[in-house]
Amino acid sequence: MKSGSPVANAKLAERKRRGGWEWLLPFSLLLPAVGLMLALYAYPFVSSIYRSLLVKGEGALTLANYAKVRELYLRDVFFSLEISILSTAIAAVLSIALAAYLRLATGQFARLIGNVYRFPIFIPFVVVAQMMRTFLAPHGLLNIFLAQVGLLNMEAPLQLLNWKGLAFGFVWKQAPFMTLIVLSGFEMVDNTYIEAARSVGAKLPQVIIRILVPMSRATISVALILAFTSTVGTFTLPYMLIGGKVPTTVTVDIAHRVTYFGDYGVANALGTLAYVMVVFTAIYYLRYTVRRGIYEYQEG
Amino acid sequence: MVTKRWIATSVAVVAILSLLAACGPTPTPEVVKEVVKETVVVEKEVEVTKVVEVEKVVEVTPGPEPEEVSMVYITAGDVNMLALGQNVLAPDFHEMYPNVTVAVVHTGPGDAGSRLIFEKLLADKEAGKDPGDVDVAMVHQKFMAWAMEEDLLLKYADELETWQYMTAGDVKNALGTDIEGYAMPMFHSQTALAYNPDEVPEPPKSYEELVEWVKENPGKFGYNGIKGGMSGVSFTVGWIYWKSGNYDKYAVTGPFDEAEVATWEEGLKEMKEFNEYVTFTAGNVGTLDALNRGEIVMGPVWVDMFYTFMLEGKMDPKMRLIVPEPGMPGQPMYFVIPKNARHPEQAKKWVEYVTSPEVQGNIIIDRYNWYPGIDGKFVEDVAPPEAFERLYKDVSPETLSKYGKSFPIVEYFDAMLEAYEKWVTGG
Numbered sequence: 001m002k003s004g005s006p007v008a009n010a011k012l013a014e015r016k017r018r019g020g021w022e023w024l025l026p027f028s029l030l031l032p033a034v035g036l037m038l039a040l041y042a043y044p045f046v047s048s049i050y051r052s053l054l055v056k057g058e059g060a061l062t063l064a065n066y067a068k069v070r071e072l073y074l075r076d077v078f079f080s081l082e083i084s085i086l087s088t089a090i091a092a093v094l095s096i097a098l099a100a101y102l103r104l105a106t107g108q109f110a111r112l113i114g115n116v117y118r119f120p121i122f123i124p125f126v127v128v129a130q131m132m133r134t135f136l137a138p139h140g141l142l143n144i145f146l147a148q149v150g151l152l153n154m155e156a157p158l159q160l161l162n163w164k165g166l167a168f169g170f171v172w173k174q175a176p177f178m179t180l181i182v183l184s185g186f187e188m189v190d191n192t193y194i195e196a197a198r199s200v201g202a203k204l205p206q207v208i209i210r211i212l213v214p215m216s217r218a219t220i221s222v223a224l225i226l227a228f229t230s231t232v233g234t235f236t237l238p239y240m241l242i243g244g245k246v247p248t249t250v251t252v253d254i255a256h257r258v259t260y261f262g263d264y265g266v267a268n269a270l271g272t273l274a275y276v277m278v279v280f281t282a283i284y285y286l287r288y289t290v291r292r293g294i295y296e297y298q299e300g
Numbered sequence: 301m302v303t304k305r306w307i308a309t310s311v312a313v314v315a316i317l318s319l320l321a322a323c324g325p326t327p328t329p330e331v332v333k334e335v336v337k338e339t340v341v342v343e344k345e346v347e348v349t350k351v352v353e354v355e356k357v358v359e360v361t362p363g364p365e366p367e368e369v370s371m372v373y374i375t376a377g378d379v380n381m382l383a384l385g386q387n388v389l390a391p392d393f394h395e396m397y398p399n400v401t402v403a404v405v406h407t408g409p410g411d412a413g414s415r416l417i418f419e420k421l422l423a424d425k426e427a428g429k430d431p432g433d434v435d436v437a438m439v440h441q442k443f444m445a446w447a448m449e450e451d452l453l454l455k456y457a458d459e460l461e462t463w464q465y466m467t468a469g470d471v472k473n474a475l476g477t478d479i480e481g482y483a484m485p486m487f488h489s490q491t492a493l494a495y496n497p498d499e500v501p502e503p504p505k506s507y508e509e510l511v512e513w514v515k516e517n518p519g520k521f522g523y524n525g526i527k528g529g530m531s532g533v534s535f536t537v538g539w540i541y542w543k544s545g546n547y548d549k550y551a552v553t554g555p556f557d558e559a560e561v562a563t564w565e566e567g568l569k570e571m572k573e574f575n576e577y578v579t580f581t582a583g584n585v586g587t588l589d590a591l592n593r594g595e596i597v598m599g600p601v602w603v604d605m606f607y608t609f610m611l612e613g614k615m616d617p618k619m620r621l622i623v624p625e626p627g628m629p630g631q632p633m634y635f636v637i638p639k640n641a642r643h644p645e646q647a648k649k650w651v652e653y654v655t656s657p658e659v660q661g662n663i664i665i666d667r668y669n670w671y672p673g674i675d676g677k678f679v680e681d682v683a684p685p686e687a688f689e690r691l692y693k694d695v696s697p698e699t700l701s702k703y704g705k706s707f708p709i710v711e712y713f714d715a716m717l718e719a720y721e722k723w724v725t726g727g
Binding site: 071072133134137138139140161239240241242243244245246248252253255256258259260261262 | 410411412415524525526527528529532533580581582583586589590593594595714717718721722725726
């Protein structure tokens, strides 16, 4: 605080006038909440980044852990990113379609779908993983079913215990969750907009793409970010579905470094790369919503 | 709008932070703290009972009453180790010695679980805590090197009645550390190749034959790499033993020599080629499931898991096992008694009890399908014949002593895993 500026001077004068420690009051009210955030989230976050720069037995900060990541796990880092983007994208398309259906359709069937689609949200990833590994296995339920109806030769079953099955599992779990959020955005769109569009000849796809989606952009990006971040951080599904295959996800590599080597350095370096993956989406999202918020605030 | 923005912002922040929290460092010390808490209770109990005992002596008892003892048994390993201690061994032991109650504490699977026990014992020692909190512990092989170096353990085993039954090599040596007298194995578990005899009437008897077989039958052999569980790790370690021919140096005598690592390159590059013909499974259980469903016809498994699956009806009973030459690793888990144990005499009785032929035959073999910690021939008369027959049918005691290898010493082990990542899965 510069003492020269008139604002700062006024503040100082005000503080003097009131005297005592009263100026601390707002900070003390903030303290519990902010303190909790700092202790539970900020501290482990910073500490894991710091520890990614340490190698066991050496005092100085080093990039050795990142060099090892580059040497051994670079492909896995990209694989994690790709699989997360792919599954989030597929889940987004599906969830928008489903949410649009639930928003626009009426009747018994739509109500039934509206109740049923939520089930996967309540099923933990580990259960999804266990389901998928028997369902998608080469001699699993899906292949046997396809063979029974004559669509497939059991000698050459679909190989799904790889990135395809992984994407399938993620979409199965994330799409309903995204639908829930997207639908809440669609519900906010007033019927008059849809009716107006229809009265000038808009077809269903146009109603979705030009009315519902643009008017719910903020909600959809919340859904995208929540689904993407939790996909990047999921361990059980990739571990149980593809395990030691090559490539695998960063989370499996983290577990591997910790279990077999007790090597928290490289594990933290991998973790830091996972932060980087999600941080970009978050920055974009924050900037977008903050700008939009200020704009609307001034206008309103 | 401000509220909405605020909600949206906090949602984003929470989303990121929850990921961070999930990736944060494991709270290792907390578990240790729990152990300490538990033992505080134990301390109190002991003090209270002492008071009672004094009164008794004064008022009635002419002869000495057996002292009430609360013993702490801490175990690493999977939850089945906790269940075994809590539901089977501790109650049975209490029946034999009604004055001794055993509290079972569980740390966690794998070397990480043993590491916690080591850290607890070391902390006790460094704090000068004598007597300490732990009376007897169940640990993996790696633990022995750590604990022997810090001089944490009591030499107790050769005083026991059951010491005479101990014949295996890993009673004397654990991953290069001399441990004779400091540890008693409760069981041995072994890896082997499981196969479907209908599809493979003549299984390959060595790694060399296996490589040829795999090339003729692409996709029919499956394993789980090195990130999906120890059966794949074990297969890989066996591969390096085979290619290098240096088992003794890596697993028995040591010492670690960095120059050895470079000599694995060629063998591991051959493994990379081998992997082209292989189906990768998802974990130890993944291999068993794939074998049972007929997706693969051969793959490395833990013998105890294999038979337990069979008993539970999750594995076709026709499946067989073979340990290929020059061998695959297995590992024991050991009983150790800390130097500062509160009740060393009772702890010895506990170890003696679990290593007795009766417990080894009826519980270790029959119920858990482990190979006994003691020499198999002393268990033969005690174990239910069908259990004994099941366990030794494919992997005879002779095979086991010839081809049942140890895992390499710690430094080589780490180097092998990383070499695999570099030359087999990397690049």
